[in-house]
Amino acid sequence: MSQNADPKQDFLDAELISQASQALNAETWVIQVFVVLLATGIINIIQARILRRLHDVANRTKTPWDEALIYSVQRPLTLILWVLGISFSCRIIGEETGTTLFQAVPAIRDVLIIALIAMTLTRLIKRAEYNLIQSKQAQGKSFDKTTLEAVTKLLRLTVFITSGLVALQTLGFSVSGVLAFGGIGGMAVGFAAKDMLANFFGGLTIYLDRPFTEGDWIRSPDRNIEGVVERIGWRQTVIRTFDKRPLYVPNASFSSIAVENPSRMHNRRIYETLGIRYDDADKMREITEEVRYMLRSHPEIDTNQTLIVNFNQFASSSLDFFIYCFTKTTDWVTYHQIKEDVLLKVMDIILQKGAECAFPTSTIYLSQNNPEDPAFDPSALAGGSGAVSHSLSERQAPTPGSSVDSGSR
Template sequence: MIEETPSIVNNWIQDWSLLSESWRVGLVVFALVFGTAVVAYIASFVVGAIERRFKKTDNAWDDALLHAARRPVVAFVWLQGVYWAAEVAHRYSDAEIFSVNDTLLQIGFVWLLVWTLLRFIKQGEEILTSPLKMKTPMDYTTVNAVSKLSRAVVIITAVLIALQSLGYSISGVLAFGGVGGIAVGFAAKDLLANFFGGFIIHLDRPFKVGDWIRSPDRNIEGTVEHIGWRLTTVRTFDKRPLYVPNAVFTQVAVENPSRMFNRRISETIGIRYADVGQMATIVADIRNMLENHEDIDHDQTLIVNFLAFNASSLDIMVYTFTKTIQWVRFHEVKQDVLLKISDIIEGYGAEVAFPTRTLHMPDGVRVASNQAGKGDSGDASNAEPGSSRAPVDGSEGSTETQGDSAEATGN
């Protein structure tokens, strides 16, 4: 109480009769608050100077500690100064508000300690995940999970200490929480399922922030932006946010393409039946091109083989893997590979096949033009492009057609 304040202040209030007692108390309270402001400014300046000096060192943790403690130190000065001023006022006032000075001081100390620890945890999270401050930065998802758990422990402990300071029995609070927790558990089972789902994600780490994930069981695909204790935020490729309850990830299969080692090129390329004589050399040249391509991973499976006789083409299977896993760069490499394959095919005078149809005409059938007024439909010189004539010399013939359909008429 007042006995704890400097004796000179107490004697001045009691003995100096130039002003009334209320004025003397008011001046002392004003002086204490003003002195508190001055000391708080000096403390902020000193801590800031030390912090700037420590920034020049290689140790990042002392910077984090000072940065975390700077504002709480100033708040501590204000808390102590206001407490002294309230104690002086309490000595000469019967107001009930001053009767809780000691309790408010204790709760204030707990709050300042919690504030400091939370700021330090945040600074530590930034240090552990920063490539500028750590030679080998830790995974952001893991550090974020540990920091969240640390914050929860600090806050829960502070609440229990504050309740004890207010006169509540912690054992009674814990017993009530145990009984009430059962009821809450039944009422909020979905919330708890999401909470434990988030815990499993942090424990098993099937994905982390920044990973591209997709689920074949659900319509989930995009980049992970945030992993919370209830929801995981996924940014889809059309830039829309998708909020997925964590419990979903304990029930579905999740694919994480971000952790692939290579991207695959798997193509089937067909050439004409007329180019069957060049098939072996074309296949060999394509394989040689891929084996010498700088963007192809030669430690992975590489297959170039004549695959099958298809309806309109002779199929070649090209199966290989790129070194890059970046989506844009992969398509650049794939384009380069396909263009080089096209050049190899053209280099042998061959062509890439396209769907064709062969029509076998009976004897004495000719193909007429689709458009009237183009001359004699039986005259081959007047036939439209895309139409053809069957032989009319009595022998059976065949013709390949593409483009406009042809109309078959009899003589």
């Protein structure tokens, strides 16, 4: 028995098959995207554990570079894996849906990878700098921190410029055209920002010439600048004054002023002038010889430097001698303690020799009431007070038994 086929039933069967096929295809690419993202997450977990263990091992070594390398790739590597996983998933979705939006994914992926590689290099440079500083400080070794910071800043700047040019070339821009435009634009920017460029090159000069480094005490006789250098930047230098105020000095200023760096002195100088009375003139030689011997035997005085103790002046109220020597220390507080000890010992020597330190005095000569004396005052006798006239002129010769000399003290 033959049966006639139902056209309506055939159409429904074909429609069901088509919908089932589309649903199956949709489920296939969704599963593919899910598998890619799941695999990306699993790979990230595995690499994070491996790098964590390697980081622990690197921390126990004395080399600062292996720890810096592992530290620098930890975060960027995770991001790079996710960028690759997401971009691959977007490509699957774009091929299945035909959406033109996903055509820009490869270029975006390449730019992100370039940026993450640049991030890795900058983290490596910064971490290596930190580890090197910590290593030198732990070993107690001296190093030029300013030069190290200058080199690392230049390296980071080089990485930034290079990665930017590579990213532009990846996006389809001509690097030669960009450089040509940058040359013309650089001239215009240079004229507009000449002060900023002057500060930049001033900072570069500081890094190269190294007249001072961070932590140095500097001062300028040309400007009201004195304090401790806290930070040397590309545009300005931060100085902490002795009243604890921050002073921001543009780097270009250091190209036109003289800078004194007392932190690099080898010794500190003691230069004092002392005076004894004129009555103690016969003791001057003994005092200077004793003070000279005391300084040469003092444990904190550098005898390899200039040491002078000499009588050098007939002052108005004293006989002056000066002390000129250098301490071994350059520490400010210790220097003043040594200077105090030296001056106290000098004072003891003066007293031991029977002399006294001088201070400004004046001498007064008194004259008797002689009618023939030009300084005679009849009104004083008329008053019956028995008062005597006096002259303050030191040029008048005193009569025997009538002069009062306070001496030089």
